[in-house]
Amino acid sequence: MAGLEVRDVSVRYGASSGSVRGGGSAGVTTAVDQVSLTVAPGEVVALLGPSGCGKSSLLRAVAGLEPLSEGHVVYDGEDLAGVPVHKRRFGLMFQEGQLFPHRDVGRNVAYGLEIQELSRAEREARVTALLDLVGLAGYERRAVPTLSGGEQQRVALARALAPRPRLLLLDEPLSALDRQLRERLAGEVRVALVETGTTAVFVTHDHTEASAVADRVGVMDSGRLLQVAAPGELRAAPASDRVAEFLGLRG
Numbered sequence: 001m002a003g004l005e006v007r008d009v010s011v012r013y014g015a016s017s018g019s020v021r022g023g024g025s026a027g028v029t030t031a032v033d034q035v036s037l038t039v040a041p042g043e044v045v046a047l048l049g050p051s052g053c054g055k056s057s058l059l060r061a062v063a064g065l066e067p068l069s070e071g072h073v074v075y076d077g078e079d080l081a082g083v084p085v086h087k088r089r090f091g092l093m094f095q096e097g098q099l100f101p102h103r104d105v106g107r108n109v110a111y112g113l114e115i116q117e118l119s120r121a122e123r124e125a126r127v128t129a130l131l132d133l134v135g136l137a138g139y140e141r142r143a144v145p146t147l148s149g150g151e152q153q154r155v156a157l158a159r160a161l162a163p164r165p166r167l168l169l170l171d172e173p174l175s176a177l178d179r180q181l182r183e184r185l186a187g188e189v190r191v192a193l194v195e196t197g198t199t200a201v202f203v204t205h206d207h208t209e210a211s212a213v214a215d216r217v218g219v220m221d222s223g224r225l226l227q228v229a230a231p232g233e234l235r236a237a238p239a240s241d242r243v244a245e246f247l248g249l250r251g
């Protein structure tokens with residue numbers, strides 16, 4: 001299958017190897033519990049759930065930053081076991097603090113392009129197009145410390161998209177921003193992902209944001225993936241009270 005396949009993946013902390021079974025051993029936390037999920041090429045999937053449910057651990061496992069205790073991460077049919085982070089051709093975007101403060105905006109966005117064989121003109125054209133895409137046309141020479149939090153995250157998104165990652169992993173990228181800005185930016189992030197045809201997994205604890213950004217939303221609780229469906233389908237037919245609660249449909 002093309003795209004991402006997460007097959008029966010478990011992530012445990014406190015286990016010195018993958019040999020711990022059942023997750024009940026003293027000192028072992030099962031952060032991700034036999035999760036299976038697919039993300040088709042060009043699809044945006046949000047992982048939604050409360051703090052500590054294992055969203056970031058799953059994302060990190062897909063990135064190759066966390067070892068799997070069980071299961072497989074497969075991309076375009078290739079099992080990525082043994083493929084290091086930098087060879088997966090995945091992009092990562094986090095909550096904050098990922099820009100280089102001593103580089104201007106343009107050189108931040110160009111960062112991932114520097115190892116690619118592009119002429120200077122091609123690189124500059126791509127930076128211009130990406131800044132335009134994230135609503136920051138003309139910001140090339142601005143200094144990072146002069147940007148607002150929302151502007152910084154737009155630059156971080158442009159930078160993450162620049163090398164055309166085959167999968168973009170976003171871990172609570174808007175959580176440091178206030179609610180109003182978050183809601184607006186969630187829609188803008190979706191437009192940027194769709195326009196660039198980027199396949200993406202977007203982790204959030206905010207159901208409004210998940211619905212605004214994703215084609216499908218996966219609801220997680222205590223390491224398990226409870227349900228995955230389009231936002232409208234989830235709201236119309238939540239599989240359990242717990243799912244309904246996380247979607248803001250119950251008290």
Ligand SMILES: Nc1ncnc2c1ncn2[C@@H]1O[C@H](COP(=O)(O)OP(=O)(O)OP(=O)(O)O)[C@@H](O)[C@H]1O
Nearest residue numbers: 013014029031050051052053054055056057058205
């Ligand atoms: N490095 C670690 N060592 C031990 N336990 C960890 C580690 N990282 C995460 N955990 C535990 O694994 C569980 C899942 O954490 P994770 O960060 O994946 O959840 P999350 O849903 O992303 O939460 P948040 O939204 O608060 O970031 C939690 O119980 C957490 O305490």
